[in-house]
Each structure stands twice: as C-alpha cells, then as structure tokens.
Amino acid sequence: MAAKPNTQQYISDHITDFVINKGYGVKGLSETGIKTVPEQYIQPLEERTMNRVMVAESIPIIDVSNWDDPKVVSSICDAAEKWGFFQIINHGVPIQVLDNVREATCRFFDLPAEEKNKYSKDNTVSNNVRYTTSFLPHVEKTLEWKDYLSLFYVSEDEASKLWPSVCKDQVLEYKHESEKVISRLLQVLMKGLNVTKVDSEKEKLLMGSRRINLNYYPICPNPELTVGVGRHSDVSTFTVLLQDDVGGLYVRVEAKDSWVHVPPVKGSLVINIGDVLQIFSNGRYRSIEHRVVANGSNDRISVPIFVNPRPTDIISPLPEVLADSGENPIYKPVLYSDYVKHFYKKAHDGKLTIEFAKI
Ligand SMILES: O=C(O)CCC(=O)C(=O)O
Numbered sequence: 001m002a003a004k005p006n007t008q009q010y011i012s013d014h015i016t017d018f019v020i021n022k023g024y025g026v027k028g029l030s031e032t033g034i035k036t037v038p039e040q041y042i043q044p045l046e047e048r049t050m051n052r053v054m055v056a057e058s059i060p061i062i063d064v065s066n067w068d069d070p071k072v073v074s075s076i077c078d079a080a081e082k083w084g085f086f087q088i089i090n091h092g093v094p095i096q097v098l099d100n101v102r103e104a105t106c107r108f109f110d111l112p113a114e115e116k117n118k119y120s121k122d123n124t125v126s127n128n129v130r131y132t133t134s135f136l137p138h139v140e141k142t143l144e145w146k147d148y149l150s151l152f153y154v155s156e157d158e159a160s161k162l163w164p165s166v167c168k169d170q171v172l173e174y175k176h177e178s179e180k181v182i183s184r185l186l187q188v189l190m191k192g193l194n195v196t197k198v199d200s201e202k203e204k205l206l207m208g209s210r211r212i213n214l215n216y217y218p219i220c221p222n223p224e225l226t227v228g229v230g231r232h233s234d235v236s237t238f239t240v241l242l243q244d245d246v247g248g249l250y251v252r253v254e255a256k257d258s259w260v261h262v263p264p265v266k267g268s269l270v271i272n273i274g275d276v277l278q279i280f281s282n283g284r285y286r287s288i289e290h291r292v293v294a295n296g297s298n299d300r301i302s303v304p305i306f307v308n309p310r311p312t313d314i315i316s317p318l319p320e321v322l323a324d325s326g327e328n329p330i331y332k333p334v335l336y337s338d339y340v341k342h343f344y345k346k347a348h349d350g351k352l353t354i355e356f357a358k359i
C-alpha cells in the first residue's frame with residue numbers, strides 16, 4: 001500500500017521550492033495574498049518577542065556638518081562606546097542619491113522571479129553577486145521574512161559587468177558618495193582609541209573592502225509570528241545603513257536588558273559598530289545586537305554598506321590600543337575570511353559569532 005502523503009510536508013516542500021528554488025522569495029509569497037505565515041517562518045517565542053522596549057530612550061542623532069568640531073568627535077566616540085549605534089545627519093550624501101538607491105532597490109525586487117533568480121546561488125556567474133531569501137535558508141531551522149541581494153565590491157569594472165542593470169548605477173553612486181563619510185568616520189573612531197596615525201596600510205586593514213546589501217521586507221500576514229532579521233551583530237568594522245520611512249529596526253541595550261527602536265529620520269544614515277571593530281579595539285567599542293521586526297502593513301527596504309577588512313587580512317586587537325591601555329588582548333589573530341565563513345555557517349544567534357575570536 002502506498003504511504004499516505006503527509007499534507008503538511010507537501011505544502012512545506014512546495015513553499016520551499018517556490019520561495020527558495022524558484023526565486024519568488026517572501027515577496028512572491030506575500031503577493032499570493034497568503035493569509036497566514038507558513039509554519040517554517042514561525043520563530044520560537046523568545047526570538048519574536050521583545051520583552052522590554054524602552055520608548056523614552058533613543059540612539060544619538062549626530063549632526064556631522066563639521067567633522068573637525070571636537071564636540072562631533074566626542075559625540076561619535078561616546079556613542080560608539082555606549083550604544084554601538086548612532087544616526088548621522090548633514091553628512092553630505094545628497095538626498096537624491098539616497099532616494100535613487102531606494103528606488104533602484106525596489107526596481108530590483110520588482111523584477112520577475114526568473115530574472116532575480118539569475119543571481120541565486122546555483123545560477124549566479126559570480127559569488128560576488130548573490131540573491132537569496134531569509135539569511136541562510138539551507139542552514140536555518142526557521143526562516144526569516146526577508147529577501148536580499150548581496151553585492152561584494154571588487155572594482156568598477158566588475159560591478160558594471162556583473163551587478164543587475166536595474167540598480168547598479170544607483171548602488172555605485174551611493175557607494176561613491178558614502179566614501180567620504182566612511183573615511184571621516186574611521187578617522188574619528190580611531191582618534192577615540194588614540195590611534196593617531198592611520199596610514200594607507202592601516203586604512204586597508206581597517207576598511208579595505210565593501211559589501212552592499214539590498215534588503216527587502218515584504219508585508220507579512222502575521223508579523224508577530226516571525227522576524228524580518230533575527231538577532232545578530234554585523235561582522236563588519238562598521239556598517240552604514242540607509243533605511244526608508246517604515247521603521248522596525250531595534251537595537252539591544254545590554255545594560256538595561258531591553259531594546260530601543262531606531263526611528264527613521266529623513267536624510268539620515270544609521271551607523272553601527274561591527275564585530276571587527278570590537279576586536280580591533282579590544283572590546284572598547286562594541287558591536288551591538290540588532291533585529292528587524294516583520295511588518296503587517298508596509299513593505300520595507302534597507303541598504304547597508306558593510307565596511308570590512310579585506311578577506312586576506314588578519315584581524316586582532318591593534319597594538320596601539322594595547323599599548324595605550326596596558327590591556328592584554330582578549331581576542332586572538334583570526335583571518336578575516338575565516339571569521340566571515342564562521343558567520344555564514346550558522347543561523348543568526350545574537351552576539352555569539354565573536355566567541356570564535358576570543359582567547
Ligand atoms: O534592515 C535593517 O534595518 C537592518 C539590516 C541588518 O541588520 C543587516 O542587513 O545586517
């Protein structure tokens with residue numbers, strides 16, 4: 001006698017095939033008009049609820065129209081130590097450039113699934129351009145309600161050949177326009193560590209590569225059951241994040257055992273410290289856990305630029321930091337590409353990635 005088909009299993013396999021293999025993503029799923037999130041998106045209770053949200057507090061908003069102003073320098077360094085997250089305004093990246101990259105992101109995700117799927121793991125011509133859904137759908141027990149395109153920048157030439165034509169010019173423009181802000185931020189953050197000499201070698205070590213993600217979070221029928229992005233810290237030196245006006249990014253405040261919302265501020269960029277800067281600074285600047293909630297009434301997009309070392313760099317506490325503080329290193333030297341590989345081997349798990357580099 002033939003085995004009775006397991007209906008639940010059949011539906012689940014079908015959804016996985018549609019969302020992941022065929023490239024429809026959660027955007028495609030959302031557009032079917034589905035009324036409840038499929039089982040594989042239902043997160044454990046502790047991952048989808050935030051017990052304590054502080055509404056009275058928020059991360060600093062810093063006006064950087066004068067980067068040389070000592071008050072600007074101290075606000076940034078204090079925010080990096082206390083919060084690991086802050087927003088900057090009057091940063092000089094034209095609003096038009098930010099609007100253009102947001103529009104370009106929508107254009108990419110509005111492409112038919114077959115077009116987007118040309119950039120999936122199995123079809124893409126280069127690992128430097130990758131379209132996928134959730135975070136690591138083949139590794140995770142429970143999926144996240146997000147699709148994304150991840151672009152590792154190698155050169156103008158490569159980007160213009162390989163990046164999707166509906167968004168490449170706008171993403172490149174956003175990257176170029178942000179470079180001045182990125183250099184300034186690095187200088188200021190190093191000043192706060194008493195690292196006064198940042199020559200070109202050191203600059204490459206601290207920020208020699210860029211990854212840009214286009215994140216798309218479609219409307220979700222049961223936002224309370226799932227997440228947009230689960231709890232994680234970034235594996236960058238720092239991240240420059242552009243969000244739209246929907247909101248939903250929450251940042252962990254460890255000292256208060258709670259979370260704060262990062263409200264959309266027109267024209268601002270959100271900056272957060274990543275694990276690599278926590279390692280370089282021997283724990284003085286801290287990468288902070290963050291998460292994105294799913295949304296029941298709006299699609300949301302965000303565009304982070306991950307400012308990273310080069311894959312071939314060895315990351316460890318900076319000698320200047322150890323000499324200045326007299327501290328022993330709490331992290332061992334690790335090849336950056338090994339660190340990143342470790343991150344991409346497991347589902348989002350809060351701040352656990354950095355354990356990999358602990359002595
Ligand atoms: O969408 C956001 O606001 C944050 C996304 C994020 O944390 C990430 O891509 O690492």
Ligand SMILES: [Fe+2]
Nearest residue numbers: 232233234290
């Ligand atoms: Fe992140």
